[in-house]
Structure formats: structure tokens, C-alpha cells
Amino acid sequence: MMNEQTTNWFAACRVEDAVENGGVCVKYRDEQIALFYFTRRNEWYATQNECPHRKQMALSRGMIGTSAGEPKVACPFHKKTFSLRSGECLNDHECAIRTYPVKVENGLVYIGVGQHEPTLNSVPASAPSENHVTL
Amino acid sequence: MVGFKFCEKLSSKSDLFNIVVFGEEPRRAYDRVHLSEYFNGKTTDDLALSPEAWYHERGITLFLNDPVLKIDRSEKTVFSGSGRKVAYDFLVLATGSAAFVPGIPGIEKEGVFVYRTIDDLDLIKNYSVHAKNGVVMGGGLLGLEAAKALIDLGIEKTHVVEFAPRLMPRQVDDHASFMLASKLKELGLEIHLNQNTSAVEGADRIQSLLFRDGSRLAADILVISAGIRPRDELAKQAGIRVGERGGIIVDDTMQTSDPSVFAIGECALYNHTIYGLVAPGYEMAEVLASNLCGEAKRFSGFDMSTKLKLIGVDVASFGDPFIQEPECKTIVFEDHHKKIYKRININKEGTRLLGGILIGDASAYNLLLQTVNNKMALPPDPGEMILGPRGSGQTNPGAGVAALPESALICSCEGVTKGAICQAVSQQGCESVDAIKKCTKAGTGCGGCVPMIKDLVTYTMKSNGKHIRNIVCEHFNYSRQELLDLIKIHKLYSYDEVLDSLGKGDGCETCKPLISSLLASLWNEMILKRGNDTAQDSNDRFLANIQKGGTYSVVPRIPGGEITPQKLMVIAEVAGKYNLYTKITGGQRIDMFGAHLSDLPHIWEELISAGFESGHAYGKGLRTVKSCVGSTWCRFGLHDSVSFAIRIENRYKGLRAPHKFKSAVSGCIRECAEAQSKDFGIIATEKGWNLYVCGNGGSKPQHALLLATDLDSETCIRYIDRFLMFYILTADPLTRTATWLNKMEGGIDYLRDVVVHDSLGMAGQWEAEIEVLLNSYQCEWKQAVETPEIRKRFSHFVNAPEEKDPAVKFEKLRDQKKAVDWTAATGA
Structure with a gap:
């Protein structure tokens, strides 16, 4: 299980820099991470910024919402939708996106980037909801 | 396909069977009916009939790339190519058919192909790269499909050679063939009828075809589609009875001469007939699955x-x-x-x-x-x-279905009757085509019956006294029109207010842009204020159109297409400075592509200071009013079409609607501005203006219809005001004016009554309302660059606002740049 010891928390931005009910793009080393502030549900999510469908750096600019209670983001290019919790594509099962845990402390938003690429073995069967864990 | 359908039917009727499937091809069952779409951009995955997990979920064992080579009937066992040995209680042969290749001398040469499988298509695709002359042998249904594939592959000249005196000899008569051939010739296909090929010529690879009459036809590639042969060799080898001219003989329960062995689809010979279509194959699958589950069903031809x-x-x-x-x-x-x-x-x-x-x-x-x-x-x-019907009076397109009996077979692929569809609507609450597809499977085969299903759903709901409501999505149990009225009555101004008072849940990508559009159409406030920015469609959120690679395009308004040299120079300067690709659009303005998100406010600041405004190319609202040069220069022009176009464009700019809308003004009947292809178009006459409405270009072109004639400018504008308000208030989401009119009961006559004769008594109110909207116009981009909290959103990285997206890449093309193609983009 991913826990505080193995998680490398990266300070992404201040709460007020994030967009309410929408996403922003965070630069972490050479990676691009989409950070979503789902204000209506008081939830934070982070995923890869690249939409795997046409490999476009665009998910942070997509609309977020829910489908039967499942939080999701729709890519602005072709409206593929992905679960913000699991990263699963909700239109077909061909592709999925990576998700990251998020926490907020003292007005700062942190994304859990992990010291090492976690392997599949390190993924818990059911992740606690504040650790929207890593595939 | 038929084998797959059988697995689907059997596994859903019973879970007592342990199903093992052997396939010769390396891929799961795919849609052969739409095979030619493979060259049209569809992938093998698009064509697959099921996702990979499908077989597993149903407990079906699937062996691909592993044909059965031998049947031992006494041991009830099959042996596969890879050495697998599987015993059976029942054996189903769904081996399909192969292309018939006539024994013409030289037919073995390189460049000669058949057209049956995705592998065939791949071979054709690879070989066709340098081919200039493509020939299809066989003018039947499959042959013409193959010809389409060659055209799609970009082969310069495609010929169809048919032995019979007409195309599709099994389906149509001589006159029909003549009409079809002349239509296909118009589309660039050469048709040769009555031609008997006597040899395929060339050294190693094909170069030409020689016909019996001594003539020749140059050919770099030949695709043979001269008929099918049932794949009955396995059955024959096992001593199962086959027909003289091929095909595994079956009775009306699909049983072969061996009571444990069955055949379905194109390999089966029933009543001396091979059924070479998918629908009868599916019916055979249904008959067999039913009989195996103890339900007596008979195949009686098709x-x-x-x-x-x-x-x-x-x-x-x-x-x-x-x-x-x-x-x-x-x-x-x-x-x-x-x-x-x-x-x-x-x-x-x-x-x-x-x-x-x-x-x-x-x-x-x-x-x-x-x-x-x-x-x-x-x-x-x-x-x-x-x-x-000749003479006046309109036909009611839905009227036909009412007269059908309950037993009428609507979907022949899946064998669904009118009665079953109506019952699904009435008793299972399936009130959309999608719901019907899920519940009854009707319309999931070839799709040809979908319009009829739609009519049946509407008809059944109407006859049940149900109001037909198109609700927006799971978050709003209202139609667009109902929401519009409610938002207006409750005076709601933001998406969150609307969701809190009228909806449930957290919204989605369907209701957000729809409600944003309603708010804009009702109040015409700056769309990025009041927290509405994230409820906008992505293009509206950044006031620009997102393009391949994640950059944006910039389109300033150029009303009527008129622009001064000074303003042209500003565009040139800005495009040069920010390294933008420039192109003239179809609507007489200039599009600048390849702008980084963070450059957008700077670009617009410069454009605005030179007197430009947003062109709303990203919004569902007025795009352009195109014009011809008109009477100021043109020797034929009757009125000043440019001035009128500029007036119209400036009047309606920024007005948001259910979909984009376009206009044009022509100075005379020569119609150089193509006004009759626009949502509203104006053409000068001797006495004034003719107003046309509800035209459309796009994928389903439709000519605009004449609404009123010889209008003076003020009346013309008044009619357009009423027309646009009526459209904004009543059209379904993302419906262009043409489709809106097509769905309107009473059509153009009714529309004319409402707009010209004010039959609803709404004209006064609409004119007042649109005046308020138009008066509240402000350039969105001006507001965006002048409002710091909005402007700050135009950066790629929230934690590095000055950095641009490093994933953006361009390539050179004709002295400018282009976005790199999808697949070649930054690998993940």
C-alpha cells in the first residue's frame, strides 16, 4: 500500500490557484499532471495530463462532472471520459490514465508523486479514498 | 459473424453449454459487412464485434489463429492446426465462404488479390501504394464494395469488370444497373460490362487484362470478387453430405447429415440455396441456438x-x-x-x-x-x-409505421418485430433508440432499420399519451426548452445556481455547455464570469478553438469580409510575431493557428488595440456574414451587399444560440455569396431583399427556403430578429436551423406564419428581448484581457505560468508550420 513513508508529496500550488470545479496543469519535473478541484464535492483529484486516446496534453482543460456518482473528466478533444478515481476510461476499456493521490495542508495542495514508479503489486485492492491511487 | 452471433445467442439462452471456438484468423470476430470502412479510418478494433473480455465473461474458450483441420465423427473429436484435440457433443460449422477465383491463365501473378478478410485488405493496402490502375473483377455487391476500397486507397483510376451485361445481376434489373453505372461513372469509376477476361498478363506482376474480344485494360492491381464458394472442405473430408456445387447440406434445424453436426451461415446449403447475407445467417444462428436449448424453431428460407x-x-x-x-x-x-x-x-x-x-x-x-x-x-x-403524393399537402413521415401489423419484422438482422419494439417502449420504458437497442438488440446489425425504430418509439409514446421529452442528462430531468423557461423565471445566472435549484448531482460535459449556452442566450453576460468558466465547453472556456497538439486558433471578426490594408498588416505582424500559421477561412476571414495558450491574451491585446474584436469562431453563436462585393463595384450588383452584410454581422455578433449559425448577403441573383446555403441568407432583388432561412452546408447540405420576398432593409432585419429568437427559444441542443426546421410540424409554411404573420403573437416580445441581448454585447476578449482573474487562467502550468507546453510540436509545411499528426505526437 502506498503510505506516507513511500509517498513523495510534491507541493503543486496554493488552493486559490486551483480552478473551482475544473482543472489546472501542474509541472512536475518532466511530467505534466492535471489537478482537479471538484469544489462541489469538496474533493481533489490528480491524473496524468495526457489523454491516451490521441496523446494530447489536454485533460486539465477538460470539463469535470459525474456519471452515476462516479467523478470523471472529459477530454476536450474527442470527449473521451475517464474516472477521476480509478483512471479507467468510461467509454471503452481500451485505455486508462494514471492517477495520483492529493492532499491539502495549510492552504497548499500536494500531489503524491512517489519516489519510485510504483509497480502493480504495490496497488492495494481497495484504496482509501484520499489516496486515489496509482496504476 | 454468424459464429459469433451463435455464441451470443446460445450463451444468453443457457449456461449449460461449455463453448469452445476455433478461429482460423488471428483476430476476434469482426464486422465484415462494413469491411471497406477499414480503408476509411476504422481500425480492426472498431470493426471487432466484441471487446476482448467478452468471450471470457461468458465462459467461452477462444482459440484464434488455429483452424480445425480434421473432424473425427466416430470419436466426436476435432483436431486443430496447433495440435489441440477437443471432444464435442455438438459441432457447429460456421466456416463461412471464400472468394471464388476463376481459373484464368496468369491469375497467380503478383498483384492479384481477393477481398474477404482484414488480412486481404492489409495485403491490398500495402501493394496499392504505387498502383495507378486498379481493376476489380466482378460487378456484384462485393465487387463494388471492393471498388470503393480502391478509391479510398487513392488509386488514380479504378475499373470494374463484369462478365454479365449488368451490375449486381442478382439484385437489380438492366435499367437499374444502367442508372447505377452512370452514377458510379460520375464518381470516377470506369465500368466495363459484358467483358470476359481470358488472361492476366505481365511478367511476374500483373500489368494488364486481356479480354476475349481482344481488347486490353492496363492494371497494376486486380481484386477478384467474382462470387463466393462455401467453405465446406472440412465437412466433405469428414464424410458429411455437401451439395454438388458446394455447401454443407442442412435441414430446417440446421442439422447436417450427421445428427451431432450443424452448419450455419454462408457455408450452409438450405433448400439448394446459399444465403450470402448476414441477416439470414443470424436467423440460422437463432434457430440452432433455440433447438439446442430444447425450443423447436425452424428455418424456412429467408x-x-x-x-x-x-x-x-x-x-x-x-x-x-x-x-x-x-x-x-x-x-x-x-x-x-x-x-x-x-x-x-x-x-x-x-x-x-x-x-x-x-x-x-x-x-x-x-x-x-x-x-x-x-x-x-x-x-x-x-x-x-x-x-x-402529388399536389399540395405534406406527408407525415411517422404515419407509415402506424399501419404496420404487430408482427411486422422491423429488424431482420436480429429478428425483432414491431410488436416487440412497441412493447419495450410501453412496458420497459425504453424511450430512445439506444434503449431499444440495448433491450431488444433491434438496430444493432446493419443499422438500416434505425429510422424506423425511431418512428416507432415516437409513435408508441404518442399513442400512450406520453409527452415526448428529451431530457438533458442524468443531472437534469428537463428538456432544453423547459430549462430555458425555468432559468428565465427563476432569474438564475450561473451554472451552479441552475444545478442547485433545478438539477441533481454534480453535472457533466453534456449539461454544462448546454446550460452555459442557455445563460448566454438569456442574459448575454461575459461567459467566463460568475464561476461559469469551467461550465463552458473547452473552446468557450479559452475563447479559442483547440487544435491538434493543444494549441489554439485565433479568428478576429472581419464583418462582411471587408478589411483595410492597415488591418491586414496588423494581422500579418501579429502572426509573424507569434509564429502563427495563417489561412483564409470559408467565411471570409483569416484564421491564425498554432497559438500557445499563454500567448492568447497578448495576441488579442494587440489585435484589440488595432480595432479588432473576437470573431466568436469558438462559440455556438453567430459566425460570419459572408458577402459578395455588391453594387459598389460589381456591374451586375443591385444593392450594396457588403454594407448590409456588415450591418447584419455587427447586429448579431456575440449572440449565442443552440448551435452556430451563419449568414450571407448576395448583391444579385447570381448569388456569389452562396446565401442559400446559410442559416439565413439575403439576396438582393430589384425591389429589395429576399430572405432565405434554414440552409446548411456541412455533412448534410440543405438549401435554404424562401421565407419572404422584396423586403426593405428594416423589415428584413425585423424578420431575422423574430426568426433567431424563435430558433433560440425552441431548438434542441446542438441543432442547426436546417434540422430544427426539418423537425418542425408544418415546416416552412408554419415558420412563415410565425415569423411573417406573427401567428403566435410573440413578435413584439421577441423583438424587444433580442434588442436587450444585442445591446448588452461586449467583446469577450477585451473583457478577458482586462480582467486579471480571467486573464490569469490563460497559462499552461499553474506552477510555472511563464512556461509554455513543451509537448507542443510543429512541422514545416509550405513555408509555414503545421501541427504534428496525432500518432506521431509526444509518446507517453
Whole structure:
């Protein structure tokens, strides 16, 4: 299980820099991470910024919402939708996106980037909801 | 496909069977009916009939790339190519068919292909790269499909060679073939009928075809589609009875001469007939699955009626297409101008429809087929069925389905009747085509019956006294019109307010842009304020169109297409400075592509200071008002079309609607501005302006219809005001004016009553309301660059606002740049 010891928390931005009910793009080393502030549900999510469908750096600019209670983001290019919790594509099962845990402390938003690429073995069967864990 | 359908039917009827599937091809069952779409951009995955997990979920073992080579009937065991040995209680042969390759000398040469599988298509694709002359042997249904594939591959010249004196000899008559051939010639296909090929010539690879009459045809690639041969070799080898000319003989339960062995699909020979279509194959699968589950069902032959689009041309044949006088009476309609041919055969008494052929326009097919199959009574003038009623009065498109009996087979692929569909609507609450598809499977095969399903859903709901409501999505139990009224009455201004007071849940990508559009149409406030920015469609959120690679395009408004040299220079300077690709748009303005998100405010600041405004190219609202140069310069011009176009464009700019809308003004009847293809178009006459409405270009072009004639400028604008308000208030989401009118009961006559004669008494109110909207216009981009909290959102990285997206990449093209293609983009 991913826990505080193995998680490398990266300070992404201040709460007020994030967009309410929408996403922003965070630069972490050479990676691009989409950070979503789902204000209506008081939830934070982070995923890869690249939409795997046409490999476009665009998910942070997509609309977020829910489908039967499942939080999701729709890519602005072709409206593929992905679960913000699991990263699963909700239109077909061909592709999925990576998700990251998020926490907020003292007005700062942190994304859990992990010291090492976690392997599949390190993924818990059911992740606690504040650790929207890593595939 | 038939084997797959059998697995689906059997596994859903019973879980007592342990199903093992052997496939010769390396991929899961795929849609062969739409094979030619593979060259049109569809992938093997798009064509697959099921996701990979499907077999597993149903407990079906699937061996691909592993054909069965031998059947041991005494041991009830099959042996596969890879050495697998599997025992069976029942064996189902769904081996399909192979292309028939005639024994012409030279047929083995390189460059000669058949057209059956995705592998064949890949071979053709690879070989065709340098081919200039493509030839298809066989002018039947598959041959023409293959010809389409060659055209799609970009082969310069494609020929079809047919032995018979006509195309599609099994489906249509000579006249129909003639019409089809002349239509296909228009589309660039060369047709050679009555040609008997005697040799394939060339050294190693094909170079030409030699015909019996001594003539030759140059060919770099030859695709053979001269018929099918049932794949019966496995059955034959096992001593199962096969027909003299091929095909595994089956009875009406699909049983072969061995009681444990069955055959379905194109390999099966029933009553001396091979059924080479998918629908009868599916019916065989159904019969067999039912019988194995103890339900007695019989196959009793199948209607071979068919409707398809060949290279964009409708072709349909139903019932008995060939029966001739004096056994029947025929009614024929031939239009050599539009290349339409329709023939129906009715009985001598004139009371029953026996069959017919449709070329060029098969819209009447579903109803005609139902009339044949259900032996329905004919109207007093049967010709109306193909010609439409002559004289005035509109037909009601939904009226046809009411007359059908409950037993009418609507979806022949899945065997679903009208009764079953109506029951699904009434008793299972399936109130959309999608719901019907899920519940009954109707419409999931070839899709030809979908329009009829739609009519049936509407008809059933109406006859149940149900108001037909198109609710927005799971978050709003209202239609667009209802929401519009409620938002107006409750005076709601933000998406969150609307969701809190009228909806439930957290919204989604369907309701967010829809409600944002309603708010804009009602109040015309800056769309990025009040937290509405994230409820906008992505293009509206950044006031620009997102393009391949994640950059944006910039389109300043150029009203009427008129621009000064000074302003042109500003565009040139800005485009040069920010390294933008420039192109003239179809709407007479200039599009600048390839702008980084963070450059957008700077670009617009410069454009705005030179007097430009947002062109709203990203919004669902007024795009452009195109104009010809008009009477100020043109020797034919009657009025100053440019001035009027500028006035119109400036009047309606920024007005948001259910969809984008476009306009044009032409200075005379020569119509150089193409006003009749616009949502509203204006053409100068001697006495004033003619106003046309509800035209459309795009994928389904439609000419605008004349709404009013010889108007003075003020009246013309008043009518446009009313027209636009009526459209904004009543159209479904993302519906262009053309579709809106097509759905309107009473059509253009009704629209004219409302707009010109004010039959609803709304004109005064609408004119006042639109005046308020238009007066509140402000350039969105000006507001965006001047409002710091909005402007700050135009950066790629929230934690590095000055950095641009490093994933953006361009390539050089003709002294400018272009976005790199999808697949070549930054690998993940």
C-alpha cells in the first residue's frame, strides 16, 4: 500500500490557484499532471495530463462532472471520459490514465508523486479514498 | 459473424453449454459487412464485434489463429492446426465462404488479390501504394464494395469488370444497373460490362487484362470478387453430405447429415440455396441456438431483400424484384438527371406489392419492404409509394409505421418485430433508440432499420399519451426548452445556481455547455464570469478553438469580409510575431493557428488595440456574414451587399444560440455569396431583399427556403430578429436551423406564419428581448484581457505560468508550420 513513508508529496500550488470545479496543469519535473478541484464535492483529484486516446496534453482543460456518482473528466478533444478515481476510461476499456493521490495542508495542495514508479503489486485492492491511487 | 452471433445467442439462452471456438484468423470476430470502412479510418478494433473480455465473461474458450483441420465423427473429436484435440457433443460449422477465383491463365501473378478478410485488405493496402490502375473483377455487391476500397486507397483510376451485361445481376434489373453505372461513372469509376477476361498478363506482376474480344485494360492491381464458394472442405473430408456445387447440406434445424453436426451461415446449403447475407445467417444462428436449448424453431428460407449504400449511392432490392408483366404490373420512375430509378411490381389486381428496386434514393425502402412482407393493402394510387403524393399537402413521415401489423419484422438482422419494439417502449420504458437497442438488440446489425425504430418509439409514446421529452442528462430531468423557461423565471445566472435549484448531482460535459449556452442566450453576460468558466465547453472556456497538439486558433471578426490594408498588416505582424500559421477561412476571414495558450491574451491585446474584436469562431453563436462585393463595384450588383452584410454581422455578433449559425448577403441573383446555403441568407432583388432561412452546408447540405420576398432593409432585419429568437427559444441542443426546421410540424409554411404573420403573437416580445441581448454585447476578449482573474487562467502550468507546453510540436509545411499528426505526437 502506498503510505506516507513511500509517498513523495510534491507541493503543486496554493488552493486559490486551483480552478473551482475544473482543472489546472501542474509541472512536475518532466511530467505534466492535471489537478482537479471538484469544489462541489469538496474533493481533489490528480491524473496524468495526457489523454491516451490521441496523446494530447489536454485533460486539465477538460470539463469535470459525474456519471452515476462516479467523478470523471472529459477530454476536450474527442470527449473521451475517464474516472477521476480509478483512471479507467468510461467509454471503452481500451485505455486508462494514471492517477495520483492529493492532499491539502495549510492552504497548499500536494500531489503524491512517489519516489519510485510504483509497480502493480504495490496497488492495494481497495484504496482509501484520499489516496486515489496509482496504476 | 454468424459464429459469433451463435455464441451470443446460445450463451444468453443457457449456461449449460461449455463453448469452445476455433478461429482460423488471428483476430476476434469482426464486422465484415462494413469491411471497406477499414480503408476509411476504422481500425480492426472498431470493426471487432466484441471487446476482448467478452468471450471470457461468458465462459467461452477462444482459440484464434488455429483452424480445425480434421473432424473425427466416430470419436466426436476435432483436431486443430496447433495440435489441440477437443471432444464435442455438438459441432457447429460456421466456416463461412471464400472468394471464388476463376481459373484464368496468369491469375497467380503478383498483384492479384481477393477481398474477404482484414488480412486481404492489409495485403491490398500495402501493394496499392504505387498502383495507378486498379481493376476489380466482378460487378456484384462485393465487387463494388471492393471498388470503393480502391478509391479510398487513392488509386488514380479504378475499373470494374463484369462478365454479365449488368451490375449486381442478382439484385437489380438492366435499367437499374444502367442508372447505377452512370452514377458510379460520375464518381470516377470506369465500368466495363459484358467483358470476359481470358488472361492476366505481365511478367511476374500483373500489368494488364486481356479480354476475349481482344481488347486490353492496363492494371497494376486486380481484386477478384467474382462470387463466393462455401467453405465446406472440412465437412466433405469428414464424410458429411455437401451439395454438388458446394455447401454443407442442412435441414430446417440446421442439422447436417450427421445428427451431432450443424452448419450455419454462408457455408450452409438450405433448400439448394446459399444465403450470402448476414441477416439470414443470424436467423440460422437463432434457430440452432433455440433447438439446442430444447425450443423447436425452424428455418424456412429467408427474404433476401437488401438495402445498402454503394460508394454513396443508395441501392435496394426487395421482395421479387424481377417478376415481369404479364405476371404483374410494374410502375417505374426514371430520372436521368438526378440518376434515380425506382421500380415496384404489384399484383395484377393492384392490391398487393410484390417487390421492387430502388437506385439513388432508397428512403422508401423500409416501408415498401414491410408492405411486401405483411401483405398490406396498397393505396388507391400505388405509384404514390415511390413518387410521393402529388399536389399540395405534406406527408407525415411517422404515419407509415402506424399501419404496420404487430408482427411486422422491423429488424431482420436480429429478428425483432414491431410488436416487440412497441412493447419495450410501453412496458420497459425504453424511450430512445439506444434503449431499444440495448433491450431488444433491434438496430444493432446493419443499422438500416434505425429510422424506423425511431418512428416507432415516437409513435408508441404518442399513442400512450406520453409527452415526448428529451431530457438533458442524468443531472437534469428537463428538456432544453423547459430549462430555458425555468432559468428565465427563476432569474438564475450561473451554472451552479441552475444545478442547485433545478438539477441533481454534480453535472457533466453534456449539461454544462448546454446550460452555459442557455445563460448566454438569456442574459448575454461575459461567459467566463460568475464561476461559469469551467461550465463552458473547452473552446468557450479559452475563447479559442483547440487544435491538434493543444494549441489554439485565433479568428478576429472581419464583418462582411471587408478589411483595410492597415488591418491586414496588423494581422500579418501579429502572426509573424507569434509564429502563427495563417489561412483564409470559408467565411471570409483569416484564421491564425498554432497559438500557445499563454500567448492568447497578448495576441488579442494587440489585435484589440488595432480595432479588432473576437470573431466568436469558438462559440455556438453567430459566425460570419459572408458577402459578395455588391453594387459598389460589381456591374451586375443591385444593392450594396457588403454594407448590409456588415450591418447584419455587427447586429448579431456575440449572440449565442443552440448551435452556430451563419449568414450571407448576395448583391444579385447570381448569388456569389452562396446565401442559400446559410442559416439565413439575403439576396438582393430589384425591389429589395429576399430572405432565405434554414440552409446548411456541412455533412448534410440543405438549401435554404424562401421565407419572404422584396423586403426593405428594416423589415428584413425585423424578420431575422423574430426568426433567431424563435430558433433560440425552441431548438434542441446542438441543432442547426436546417434540422430544427426539418423537425418542425408544418415546416416552412408554419415558420412563415410565425415569423411573417406573427401567428403566435410573440413578435413584439421577441423583438424587444433580442434588442436587450444585442445591446448588452461586449467583446469577450477585451473583457478577458482586462480582467486579471480571467486573464490569469490563460497559462499552461499553474506552477510555472511563464512556461509554455513543451509537448507542443510543429512541422514545416509550405513555408509555414503545421501541427504534428496525432500518432506521431509526444509518446507517453
